[in-house]
Amino acid sequence: MKRYLIVFFSLVFLSFSPYCWAEIQTLSHTGIWQTVVDDQSNQFTLSGHENNAALALILRPNESARLNVAIEKEGYLIGDNAQINFSIDDYALTLSKEDVQNDPNKVSFIYPLEGDELKAFVHALTSKKEGSIEFDETRIPLSLKGTSQSITSILNYIDLHQLSDFPAPFKTSVLSETPAPSKSQIDPTPNPPQNLLQASEPKGNETPHHKENLLMGNILLILFVLFIVLTPFYRIAHKYYEKKRQKKQQKLQNQWMEEQIITATHLCMNEIEAQSHILTLKRAALSYQDEYGTWYHTKWVPEIDRFIDSRIKPLLTAHDFLPFYASLHDLILKKIEEVTSDYNTVAQDNLDKARNCCEEDIEKNALALSIKRSQLSFQDEYGTWNCEKWHSERERFLESRIQFVLNEHKLSHYYSLLKESLILKIEEVTSDYNTVAQDNLDKARNCCEEDIEKNALALSIKRSQLSFQDEYGTWNCEKWHNERERFLESRIQFVLNEHKLSHYYSLLKESLILKIEEVTSRSKFIEKSLNDSDQYSPTMKPYDYERFCAKLLRQCGWEAMATQASGDQGADVVAVKNSIRMVIQCKLYSSPVGNSAVQEIVAARSFYDAQHALVVSNATYTNAATQLALTNKVHLLHHDALQNFADRLSEAS
Incomplete structure (x- = not known):
C-alpha cells in the first residue's frame, strides 16, 4: 500500500512541479474588465463578462492577436448561427464560430487581429463607453469602462520587462511614443522611481518571481527525496510498534467487553423479570388456539419486538450498552419465553371471558335483533324465506357492536375465533322471528289497505279520467296504470316508511294492485245509479x-x-x-x-x-x-x- 502511495505522490509532484515556476498575475481589475499575464509564457488576456456574454483579447509573443466571444446558451436562443458581430459605434467585426466547442453550455466565436486591424480595435475599445454583440435580432450591450486601464497595464508590463515580440501597438518602440496614462487609468499603487526600478531589476532574463519560484521548486525537490529515502525505515518501525500496540489493545478490549456484556445481561434480565406479569398477559391475549387445538403466535411475535424496542433498547442506550444488543438478543428471547411459559392457561381464561361478554351483549339485544330479523326476512310467493338483508344486518351487528365490546375488554383478537359460535347464538335468540315477521306483514298490509280505502274516491275519479273506450269499444287504461303505479310508489311507500315496514312493499305490491282495482270498480262510474x-x-x-x-x-x-x-x-x-x-x-x-x-x-x-x-x-x-x-x-x-x-x-x- 505504501509503495502505491509513493508512486502516487511522485506523479503528483511531477505533474504540478512546472506550476511552481509559472505564475498567473492580475495586472488590473476595473469594472467588468480584468487583465492577467502568465509570466512563464508571457501571454496576456484582457477579458470582460456581462449579460451572459464574455469578450477576451489574447496576446501571445510572435503570434497574431485573437479576439474571442463566448455566449451562454441559457440566456439566448443563438441557434445554429455561424457568425456574430461585435461593434463599437461605427467600428464592427464579424466573428466566426469555433470548430471545437469546449463548453457545452456556451457557444464560442473567434476573430484574428493583425497589424492595423489590431491598432484600430484597441483604439475603438479604449475610446468608447459601450460596445455590443449582435446576432439575428438580438443585441447584447457590453460596457467598455475600464478597458483603457487594462490596455495601459499591459503596456506598462511590456515596458517594465522589455518584451519586444508583440505586434503594434504593444511593441516596446511604440511605448516611447505612447503618452503616459492618467492617474485614473492606472493602478492606484504609485510607481517607484526610475532609479529604484533599475537598481532592483535582475540581470539577464531573470526576474524576482523567477528566483522565488526556483527556490520553492528546489525545496520541494529536497523534501520529495527525503520522503523517498525515509519512507521504508518509517514503514518497518511503524509496523512493529503498531502490531505490538494492537495486541495489547485487543486484550484490554476483550476484558472490557466481557465485563460490559455481563453488566448489560443483568440489566436486561432484571427488566424482563419486572415485566413478566404484563408479558404473560400479552402473550395470552395475542396467542390463540384454532378449532384443531393449534396455537397461533403471529400477533405475539411483533409484540416481543415492540417490547424490546420500547423497554430493552432504551435501557441499554441509557447505560451505553446498545452496541452489545446483538450479543444479548438470543438470551433476551429465551428469558421472555421462560417468564411467559404459562400463557396458555391465561389465554383460555381470556377466551372464556370474551365469549361470555359477547353472549351477554347478544342476550341484551335479543329483542332488537329479533325485530330486525323479522323486518329484513320475508317469504316469497313460493314460501321460501329470503334472508339476504338479514345476513348483512347480522354481519354489521357483529362488526360494530361485538367488536366494540371486545375492544372495551381488550380482547378483540378473539373475534375471528368466536365469530361462528356468536352467529349461532344470534340465530338462537332470534329464532321466533317468523312470528314477528308475519305480524309485521299483516300490519303492513292493513296500513296500506286502510289508506287505499281512504283514497278510494280520488282513485276512482283518476281511473274514470284516465281510462276511455276507443271507437271499437276497447278500453285504453295505459294512463290509469301509470297513475296507479305513481300512487303506489309515492303514497303507499310513504305509509310503509312511516311504520318502518318499507321492506314489505315488493311482497305486498301485487295484492295492493288488486285492492286498488277493487275499490275503484265499486264506485266506478257513479252514473250507474241513474x-x-x-x-x-x-x-x-x-x-x-x-x-x-x-x-x-x-x-x-x-x-x-x-x-x-x-x-x-x-x-x-x-x-x-x-x-x-x-x-x-x-x-x-x-x-x-x-x-x-x-x-x-x-x-x-x-x-x-x-x-x-x-x-x-x-x-x-x-x-x-x-x-x-x-x-x-x-x-x-x-x-x-x-x-x-x-x-x-x-x-x-
Whole structure:
C-alpha cells in the first residue's frame, strides 16, 4: 500500500512541479474588465463578462492577436448561427464560430487581429463607453469602462520587462511614443522611481518571481527525496510498534467487553423479570388456539419486538450498552419465553371471558335483533324465506357492536375465533322471528289497505279520467296504470316508511294492485245509479252531459236545470238549495280544460248573482286554469265529486 502511495505522490509532484515556476498575475481589475499575464509564457488576456456574454483579447509573443466571444446558451436562443458581430459605434467585426466547442453550455466565436486591424480595435475599445454583440435580432450591450486601464497595464508590463515580440501597438518602440496614462487609468499603487526600478531589476532574463519560484521548486525537490529515502525505515518501525500496540489493545478490549456484556445481561434480565406479569398477559391475549387445538403466535411475535424496542433498547442506550444488543438478543428471547411459559392457561381464561361478554351483549339485544330479523326476512310467493338483508344486518351487528365490546375488554383478537359460535347464538335468540315477521306483514298490509280505502274516491275519479273506450269499444287504461303505479310508489311507500315496514312493499305490491282495482270498480262510474238513458259516456253530446250534471244535483235535493244552449251567459247549469245559488260550466273534453272555462264561469257568477262558481268536467285541468281558479275562488271538479261537494254545501248552510 505504501509503495502505491509513493508512486502516487511522485506523479503528483511531477505533474504540478512546472506550476511552481509559472505564475498567473492580475495586472488590473476595473469594472467588468480584468487583465492577467502568465509570466512563464508571457501571454496576456484582457477579458470582460456581462449579460451572459464574455469578450477576451489574447496576446501571445510572435503570434497574431485573437479576439474571442463566448455566449451562454441559457440566456439566448443563438441557434445554429455561424457568425456574430461585435461593434463599437461605427467600428464592427464579424466573428466566426469555433470548430471545437469546449463548453457545452456556451457557444464560442473567434476573430484574428493583425497589424492595423489590431491598432484600430484597441483604439475603438479604449475610446468608447459601450460596445455590443449582435446576432439575428438580438443585441447584447457590453460596457467598455475600464478597458483603457487594462490596455495601459499591459503596456506598462511590456515596458517594465522589455518584451519586444508583440505586434503594434504593444511593441516596446511604440511605448516611447505612447503618452503616459492618467492617474485614473492606472493602478492606484504609485510607481517607484526610475532609479529604484533599475537598481532592483535582475540581470539577464531573470526576474524576482523567477528566483522565488526556483527556490520553492528546489525545496520541494529536497523534501520529495527525503520522503523517498525515509519512507521504508518509517514503514518497518511503524509496523512493529503498531502490531505490538494492537495486541495489547485487543486484550484490554476483550476484558472490557466481557465485563460490559455481563453488566448489560443483568440489566436486561432484571427488566424482563419486572415485566413478566404484563408479558404473560400479552402473550395470552395475542396467542390463540384454532378449532384443531393449534396455537397461533403471529400477533405475539411483533409484540416481543415492540417490547424490546420500547423497554430493552432504551435501557441499554441509557447505560451505553446498545452496541452489545446483538450479543444479548438470543438470551433476551429465551428469558421472555421462560417468564411467559404459562400463557396458555391465561389465554383460555381470556377466551372464556370474551365469549361470555359477547353472549351477554347478544342476550341484551335479543329483542332488537329479533325485530330486525323479522323486518329484513320475508317469504316469497313460493314460501321460501329470503334472508339476504338479514345476513348483512347480522354481519354489521357483529362488526360494530361485538367488536366494540371486545375492544372495551381488550380482547378483540378473539373475534375471528368466536365469530361462528356468536352467529349461532344470534340465530338462537332470534329464532321466533317468523312470528314477528308475519305480524309485521299483516300490519303492513292493513296500513296500506286502510289508506287505499281512504283514497278510494280520488282513485276512482283518476281511473274514470284516465281510462276511455276507443271507437271499437276497447278500453285504453295505459294512463290509469301509470297513475296507479305513481300512487303506489309515492303514497303507499310513504305509509310503509312511516311504520318502518318499507321492506314489505315488493311482497305486498301485487295484492295492493288488486285492492286498488277493487275499490275503484265499486264506485266506478257513479252514473250507474241513474236511469240508463242518463248514464255518462265519453261519447255523449255536450248538452246531454249538462243534463247529466243537473240530474246528479237533483238527486242530492237541489233544484237544478240545464240552461239553453245559447244565451246562458257562461253557465250551463244553475242550481239552488236553501237560498244557496251556484252556477256550473260543464266541459266534456278529451284533453285538459283551459283558462276559458274559468273566465266564463266567473262572468256567469256575477250575472246570476251566485255564491259559488264551478267548472265540472270528465277531464283534468291545466296548471294555468288551476291558478286562475284559485285567484277567482272557482271550484274545479270531476263529475264524480259533484254530489259530495253539493252535500257539503248543504250541510254548511
